[in-house]
Amino acid sequence: MAKGIERRPVVDLESRVEDATLLILEWLGEQGLDAMIRVDSERMRDGQPPWTFTASGGPLDGGMRADGASAAECMGRALIGLREAGLVVPF
Template structure:
C-alpha cells in the first residue's frame, strides 16, 4: 500500500474553525491525544445538537466532550475546553 509522506493540509485564512478542524485533529494526534468529531443523524432529526467532539489521552488529565448544533459551534466549544485544559492549540 502506498502512503503519502509529509502531506500537510493548508489553512484558509478566510475560513472559520470548520476549515481548521482537520488541522486541529492532526495536531492533537501529534500531541498524543486521541480525538474525534461525530455527527448524530438521529439527534439532528430531533432538533438536538448533532455534532460531538471528544478527546482523551496525552496531556489531557481526563477525557473531554463538546457538543454543538453545527461544526463551528462544536469546535468553538471544544477549543475553549482544550485551552482550559492547558493545550495551546495553535489554530
C-alpha cells in the same frame, strides 16, 4: 458570580474553525491525544446539537467532550475546553 448560574464562554462562529478542523485533529494526534468529530443523525432528528467532538489521552486528565449545533460551534467549544484544560491549540 451568583450560585447556580453557569456562564459559558462565547463561541466565535465567524472564525472559520471548521476549515481547520482536520489540521487541529492532526495536531492533537501529534500531541498524543485521541480525538474525533462526528455528526449524529438521531440527535439531529430530535432537535439536539448533532455535532460532537471528543478527545482523550495525552496531557488531558480524563476525556473531554464538546457539542454544537454546527461543526463551527462544536469545534469552537472544543477549543475553549482544550484551552481550559491547559492545552493551547495553535489556531
